[in-house]
Amino acid sequence: MANFNTHLNVAFMVSGTLSLTVYKAGLIDDSGFLVCVALGTIGGLLPDLDSDNSTPIKLGFDITSFVFAFGLVMHWRSDLSLLALIALWLAGYGFMRYVIFHIFTTMTVHRGVIHSVPYMAILGLGLTCLSYYGLHLPLTTSWFYGLFLFGGAMVHLLLDELYSVNLSNMKMKRSSGTAMKFYQQKDKWWYLLLYVLIALLIYFAPPVTEFWQQLRNPEPWAQLKVGILPALLEDYLR
Known part of the structure; x- marks a missing residue:
């Protein structure tokens, strides 16, 4: 290919x-x-x-994970402390980049x-x-x-x-x-x-x-x- x-x-x-x-x-x-x-x-x-190892899927999930984490922080920015926002940012990014990415690559061939x-x-x-x-x-x-x-x-x-x-x-x-x-x-x-x-x-x-x-x-x-x-x-x- x-x-x-x-x-x-x-x-x-x-x-x-x-x-x-x-x-x-x-x-x-x-x-x-x-x-x-x-x-x-x-x-x-x-x-x-x-x-699973293509550049588009890795780049796509990197961007999606960043946008998802950014959206979470912007939504809760007025309600959480700085440390809580940092933890939310990392958790949101990690969830999309590793958990959802793993599920997606497992389900697709x-x-x-x-x-x-x-x-x-x-x-x-x-x-x-x-x-x-x-x-x-x-x-x-x-x-x-x-x-x-x-x-x-x-x-x-x-x-x-x-x-x-x-x-x-x-x-x-x-x-x-x-x-x-x-x-x-x-x-x-x-x-x-x-x-x-x-x-x-x-x-x-x-x-x-x-x-x-x-x-x-x-x-x-x-x-x-x-x-x-x-x-x-x-x-x-x-």
Whole structure:
């Protein structure tokens, strides 16, 4: 499979290119451009959350543990003494970083249900719904956020599948087919749950027809075509 740096760099380049494209087309604003790049890059690391020793899972739990401990201290800052707050900080961080981390890694298997297309689709659709209904962001922006997270994850899965091909003698490695998967018989009940969740998220998702009409509108793409080449090069070609 591809290593951490490969996943990170490729996801960043793909998401950066696509984000810049929709930004120049006027479909997202300045902050939306930055968020889409970040979400696409994060999506490129998400499938490895089920790997006990992967950099994404360790980094993710480090950040989550810090945020959790910080939240506890901020909530109780007016009611507890300094020593009690320090103890709460350490206890909160240790609970998330070691207890919850141990439970999570025990319950998950690398390249299991998490490392699949439907699981990533749930994360993408979930982010779209959260952005639209929870954060009250514009419909187009909400869909782009979900799509960039999902797209980054697809880049990750595609890279893993490409790395499962032994190009020297054009043979498939044993890992072939274990990355970009839609179903596994051994986890049939988990996959049934995933597809039920996908159906529910699609039902409650923001109107996709309106988003699709926005993408089919020729005006943004005409605007992109005008500025696709530097002015000096356009003058030369003329």
